[in-house]
Amino acid sequence: GQQVMQIPQYQHVQEGEDFTTYCNSSTTLSNIQWYKQRPGGHPVFLIQLVKSGEVKKQKRLTFQFGEAKKNSSLHITATQTTDVGTYFCAGLPGTYKYIFGTGTRLKVLA
Amino acid sequence: DGGITQSPKYLFRKEGQNVTLSCEQNLNHDAMYWYRQDPGQGLRLIYYSQIVNDFQKGDIAEGYSVSREKKESFPLTVTSAQKNPTAFYLCASSLGGRNQPQHFGDGTRLSIL
Numbered sequence: 001g002q003q004v005m006q007i008p009q010y011q012h013v014q015e016g017e018d019f020t021t022y023c024n025s026s027t028t029l030s031n032i033q034w035y036k037q038r039p040g041g042h043p044v045f046l047i048q049l050v051k052s053g054e055v056k057k058q059k060r061l062t063f064q065f066g067e068a069k070k071n072s073s074l075h076i077t078a079t080q081t082t083d084v085g086t087y088f089c090a091g092l093p094g095t096y097k098y099i100f101g102t103g104t105r106l107k108v109l110a
Numbered sequence: 111d112g113g114i115t116q117s118p119k120y121l122f123r124k125e126g127q128n129v130t131l132s133c134e135q136n137l138n139h140d141a142m143y144w145y146r147q148d149p150g151q152g153l154r155l156i157y158y159s160q161i162v163n164d165f166q167k168g169d170i171a172e173g174y175s176v177s178r179e180k181k182e183s184f185p186l187t188v189t190s191a192q193k194n195p196t197a198f199y200l201c202a203s204s205l206g207g208r209n210q211p212q213h214f215g216d217g218t219r220l221s222i223l
Contacts, residue, residue, distance in 0.1 A: 103152050
């Protein structure tokens with residue numbers, strides 16, 4: 001079936017280091033969304049990418065959508081303790097059903 | 111404030127019992143979703159509804175049932191046929207259609223006694 005793989009599963013970084021998580025889909029996606037879930041909380045929408053090769057920035061966060069619309073990445077520059085949480089990608093291969101990646105749990109050591 | 115309310119926050123079920131998880135939204139969203147979250151497995155779609163009185167099975171619908179009689183409400187029943195119901199259940203809603211972000215409730219954690 002359709003899958004969205006996300007790596008790495010866990011990442012521990014020192015505060016100030018950069019962090020990247022990657023999503024790879026087995027099929028072409030119409031769009032991809034990114035969510036952040038703080039420990040004990042619920043996923044919160046960060047951004048959506050629709051166009052092939054699209055790059056969007058939110059302060060220290062940079063999101064990319066691959067040219068083939070089958071992969072995406074989230075890069076955080078100079079991590080802070082407030083970045084702690086699990087980051088999920090969610091791809092839309094069809095019309096309404098998003099497929100969530102397994103998530104990358106980020107820990108930031110002060 | 112507009113949002114999604116899930117209740118209860120914690121729920122305990124005895125073997126063989128059906129339980130119903132509540133999800134209410136006042137965002138005037140057309141679409142609503144139920145996800146199950148297990149450690150290390152991300153979110154898996156149970157059921158979704160794009161409009162009142164209509165819903166579709168997601169990837170793991172077996173042992174679950176839903177109804178969508180009102181736009182604001184999308185309750186999920188975990189039946190005794192669900193053999194491994196212990197999990198964190200998340201309800202979400204969106205404006206519907208493609209390219210819309212999902213807004214999540216705080217979740218219900220279900221455990222088996």
